[in-house]
Amino acid sequence: MTVAIKKVGVIGSGQMGNGIAHVAALAGFDVVLNDVSGDRLKSALATINGNLTRQVSRQTISDAERKQALDRISSAETLDALADCDLVIETAVEKEETKRKIFHDVCAVLKPEAIVASNTSSISITRLAASTDRPERFIGIHFMNPVPVMELVELIRGIATDDVTFDTAKAFVSKLGKQVAVSEDFPAFIVNRILLPMINEAIYTLYEGVGNVEAIDAAMKLGAHHPMGPLELADFIGLDTCLSIMQVLHEGLADSKYRPCPLLVKYVEAGWLGRKTQRGFYDYRGDKPVPTR
Numbered sequence: 360m361t362v363a364i365k366k367v368g369v370i371g372s373g374q375m376g377n378g379i380a381h382v383a384a385l386a387g388f389d390v391v392l393n394d395v396s397g398d399r400l401k402s403a404l405a406t407i408n409g410n411l412t413r414q415v416s417r418q419t420i421s422d423a424e425r426k427q428a429l430d431r432i433s434s435a436e437t438l439d440a441l442a443d444c445d446l447v448i449e450t451a452v453e454k455e456e457t458k459r460k461i462f463h464d465v466c467a468v469l470k471p472e473a474i475v476a477s478n479t480s481s482i483s484i485t486r487l488a489a490s491t492d493r494p495e496r497f498i499g500i501h502f503m504n505p506v507p508v509m510e511l512v513e514l515i516r517g518i519a520t521d522d523v524t525f526d527t528a529k530a531f532v533s534k535l536g537k538q539v540a541v542s543e544d545f546p547a548f549i550v551n552r553i554l555l556p557m558i559n560e561a562i563y564t565l566y567e568g569v570g571n572v573e574a575i576d577a578a579m580k581l582g583a584h585h586p587m588g589p590l591e592l593a594d595f596i597g598l599d600t601c602l603s604i605m606q607v608l609h610e611g612l613a614d615s616k617y618r619p620c621p622l623l624v625k626y627v628e629a630g631w632l633g634r635k636t637q638r639g640f641y642d643y644r645g646d647k648p649v650p651t652r
């Protein structure tokens with residue numbers, strides 16, 4: 360059994376939030392996009408319009424569909440605007456305390472039957488669910504970046520998630536035209552349990568001087584046919600998010616093989632978070648990315 364989803368709230372309008380709002384609106388859902396920053400919301404709407412326009416120019420959607428999708432998205436700086444949502448997807452920064460505060464505040468305004476989901480990359484769904492008034496209607500819906508392009512969404516049940524919530528989330532993901540992979544609730548789930556240690560190892564390879572940025576990325580692109588090199592991908596994901604995921608793996612599985620590379624820590628401490636701050640393993644401020652090591 361599923362419940363009807365018509366209106367979707369998206370909390371956090373960064374790269375994942377704008378992608379989730381984009382695909383949900385294109386699939387016919389009404390969307391309320393929330394962020395603490397009005398500037399972020401403006402730039403998220405501009406990004407969504409840019410990505411939709413590119414889809415029009417590639418003839419994957421019509422201009423009328425672009426306009427309808429944009430009309431379905433409203434933006435809000437406060438959580439009150441999410442009160443009549445049937446499903447809310449939190450996709451703010453990968454910090455457990457921030458997410459817990461958001462769930463506390465949003466549950467206070469939501470109708471009791473609304474489903475609450477997190478797009479967390481790594482944090483325990485059971486633990487996040489326990490910070491809400493509705494653990495049975497809480498679930499992990501984990502999209503991949505870039506959301507409009509990637510086919511997969513991981514679904515993660517917490518210990519209390521009920522069948523209706525799971526079936527409704529599954530139907531929602533399939534209405535977006537994406538495939539589901541079901542993961543048990545272990546640190547970083549499936550994709551990031553495998554992908555992030557690989558990225559962390561690439562950073563150790565750089566840290567130990569085995570190769571420079573260009574050599575490491577070229578090796579994995581040309582030698583293993585990865586679409587992006589691991590350092591380019593780390594910059595794309597965001598180095599703060601990469602570090603948070605490694606910390607969750609390290610703490611949650613208590614195994615030294617997940618120790619975040621000190622060089623990753625240093626980049627994050629410098630505020631060099633990758634593409635979103637224009638500097639990470641590459642410097643994006645010029646015409647083309649230049650390696651920083």
Ligand SMILES: CC(=O)CC(=O)SCCNC(=O)CCNC(=O)[C@H](O)C(C)(C)COP(=O)(O)OP(=O)(O)OC[C@H]1O[C@@H](n2cnc3c(N)ncnc32)[C@H](O)[C@@H]1OP(=O)(O)O
Binds near residue numbers: 413508586
């Ligand atoms: C951290 C987590 O919790 C989980 C994660 O998400 S881990 C990250 C998972 N993602 C990846 O591993 C991405 C790896 N990279 C890739 O697959 C590819 O490099 C890529 C799809 C991002 C770009 O592909 P590309 O062939 O180099 O570029 P390009 O030809 O310009 O783009 C391919 C398509 O993606 C679209 N695209 C590229 N970047 C985009 C973006 N940021 N947003 C929206 N669409 C985008 C392009 O418009 C293009 O669409 P069409 O095929 O309809 O024309």
Ligand SMILES: NC(=O)C1=CN([C@@H]2O[C@H](COP(=O)(O)OP(=O)(O)OC[C@H]3O[C@@H](n4cnc5c(N)ncnc54)[C@H](OP(=O)(O)O)[C@@H]3O)[C@@H](O)[C@H]2O)C=CC1
Binds near residue numbers: 394396452461597
């Ligand atoms: N990057 C990736 O490849 C993937 C990330 N994820 C997960 O998605 C989530 C978001 O990641 P991503 O989009 O990359 O991060 P970004 O840093 O791009 O965006 C996060 C957004 O959340 C906003 N924000 C912070 N606090 C709040 C709050 N209290 N209420 C509302 N909005 C808030 C931030 O605003 P401000 O900047 O003003 O603080 C920012 O706009 C994380 O949990 C991440 O792990 C999942 C899959 C892939």
